[in-house]
Amino acid sequence: MTQWAYLKGRFVPLAEANVNILTNSFQYGVSCFEGIRGNWNEEENQIYLFRAEEHYERMQDNCRVLMTDIPPVDELCDITKELIRRSGYKEDVYVRPLAYKSSEMIGTRLHDLDSDFCAVVFPYGRHLPSEKCRAGVSSWRRHSENCGVPAGKISGQYVNGALAKTEAVRNGFDEAILLNEAGYVAEACTENIFLIKDGGLLTPALSENILPGITRASVMEIARRELGVETIEKRIERHELYNADECFLTGTAAHINPCVEIDHRPVGDGEIGPLTRRLQALYQDVRTGKNKAYIGWCMPVF
Ligand code: PMP
Numbered sequence: 001m002t003q004w005a006y007l008k009g010r011f012v013p014l015a016e017a018n019v020n021i022l023t024n025s026f027q028y029g030v031s032c033f034e035g036i037r038g039n040w041n042e043e044e045n046q047i048y049l050f051r052a053e054e055h056y057e058r059m060q061d062n063c064r065v066l067m068t069d070i071p072p073v074d075e076l077c078d079i080t081k082e083l084i085r086r087s088g089y090k091e092d093v094y095v096r097p098l099a100y101k102s103s104e105m106i107g108t109r110l111h112d113l114d115s116d117f118c119a120v121v122f123p124y125g126r127h128l129p130s131e132k133c134r135a136g137v138s139s140w141r142r143h144s145e146n147c148g149v150p151a152g153k154i155s156g157q158y159v160n161g162a163l164a165k166t167e168a169v170r171n172g173f174d175e176a177i178l179l180n181e182a183g184y185v186a187e188a189c190t191e192n193i194f195l196i197k198d199g200g201l202l203t204p205a206l207s208e209n210i211l212p213g214i215t216r217a218s219v220m221e222i223a224r225r226e227l228g229v230e231t232i233e234k235r236i237e238r239h240e241l242y243n244a245d246e247c248f249l250t251g252t253a254a255h256i257n258p259c260v261e262i263d264h265r266p267v268g269d270g271e272i273g274p275l276t277r278r279l280q281a282l283y284q285d286v287r288t289g290k291n292k293a294y295i296g297w298c299m300p301v302f
Contacts, residue, residue: 001087001088002014002086002087003015003087003120003121003122004083004086004087004120004121005017005083005118005119005120006079006083006117006118006119006120007019007116007118008102008116008118011082011083011086014120017118017120019102020104022104022105022106023100023101023102023103023104024100024101024102024103024104024105024106024107024113025100025101025102025155027106028101028108028156029154029155029156029157029158029159030066030100030101030108030110030154030155030156031066031068031098031099031100031101031154031155031156032059032062032063032065032066032068032098032099032152032153032154032155033059033096033097033098033099033153033155034055034056034058034059034095034096034097034153035055035094035095035096035251035252035253036049036050036051036052036055036080036094036095036097036252037049037050037092037093037094037095037124037252037253037287038050038084038089038092038093038094038095038121038301039092039287039288039289039298040089040090040091040092040093040288041288041289041290043290044289045090045302046289046300046301046302047084047089047090047093047300047301047302048287048288048289048298048299048300048301049077049080049081049084049095049298049299049300049301050252050287050297050298051214051218051297052077052080052299053073053077053299054214055097055214055252056073056076056077056097057073058153058212058214059076059097059099059153060073061152062099062149062152062153062154063099063115065149065152065154066099066101066110066154067110067111068099068100068101068110068115069115070099070115070117071117076097076117077299079117079119080095080097080119080121081299081301083095083119083120083121084121084301085301085302087121089121089123091123092123092124092125093121093122093123093124094121094122094123094124094252094253095119095120095121096119096120096121096122097117097118097119098117098118098119098155099115099116099117100115100116100117100118100155101113101114101115102114102115102116124253127251127253127254127255127257128174128175128191128249128254128257129174130174131257131258131272132258132260132261132271132272133174133175133249133257133258133259133260133261134172134173134174134175134259134260134261134262135168135173135174135175135176135177135188135249135259135261135262135263136168136171136172136173136175136176136177136262136263137176137177137178137179137238137241137262137263138164138167138168138176138177138178138179139167140160140163140164140167140176140178141178141179141180141181142160142178142179142180142181142186142187142209142210143157143160143209144180144181144209145209146181150186150209150210150211151206151210151211151212152211153211160178161176161178161189161190162189164176164178164189165189168189175188175189175191175249175259176188176189177193177241177262179238180208180209181209183237183238184204184208184235184236184237184238185204185208185236185237185238185240185241186204186208186209186210187204187210187211187213188249188251190251190253190254191213191215191249191250191251191253191254191257192204192210192211192213192215192216192249192250192251193247193248193249193250193259194216194219194231194247194248194249194250195236195240195241195244195246195247196244196245196246196247196273196275196276197240197243197244197245198245199229199275200229200230200231200232201220201223201229201230201231201232201275202231202232202234202236202240202244203216203220203231203232203233203236204233204234204235204236205233205234205235206233208235208236213250213251213252214252215250215251215252215254215255215256215283216250218283218286218297219231219250219256219279219283222279222282222283222286222294223279225293226282227275227278227279227282229275241262241263241267242262242263242265244267244268245267245268245273246258246267246268246272246273246274246275246276247259247260247262247267247276248276248279248280255280255283255284255287256276256279256280256283258272258273258276258280260272
């Protein structure tokens, strides 16, 4: 089966989707990307792209920051659907679009450089290594608005998450939780974080230097509409991680992944909690297009 990619306005086999090492974005990380899930629905023989328009709208925002030109959202969605159809996948897939500076020249800047949009799709299952994630608070801090764009999905900024992830894994954890520069809880390396305390949902506010996750927003809406549970978006202190009843991480790749231990302390009783389980089940039905009340979030590929 040929794996397809999109590069410089053409669909090409992945083996031919290569760029020159002088490509400006390769040198400096000045690019922005998305992660979009295509969720397989067996009964309908269908792959549903989850909130693809919202992902590409976020990418458009990041491109404006980076002065990078890409096609409009509907065209990006069409390219993505065609990419999956060509590859012929009948399973859960992950789409990785990237908008980058294609000029083959060095020079740290945003202006006077050519732009390109590329994308690749591949089968993808579980993201975090365990359904019972064990996390550690990182010695690295989540970068702030003083030195970049914390709300942006900008490639170079992921050095921050990479440093934290490797520190955490080498210290025996599955994932890192980063505090922001003020010392409050921000998020995990590539997931947002939720706590459950006394039946209520808590998550760091957008002002805490987090990436505004699309899964985060979806979970908040599902919790409100389906369970009548409102989420309090606030400043969260480190000790609140240790005193939560339940904790889970959210992201396009990770879905809703329970976190059962933080800094060697069990979260609640150290098992996956009941509200986390309910939200996982609801989200699973929503993202696969089985819950028709949310079918507007699901874009059919076929
Ligand atoms: N934080 C970071 C730093 C991320 O890279 C991601 C993944 N996009 C998330 C949070 C979760 O965002 P989303 O739910 O939109 O995938």
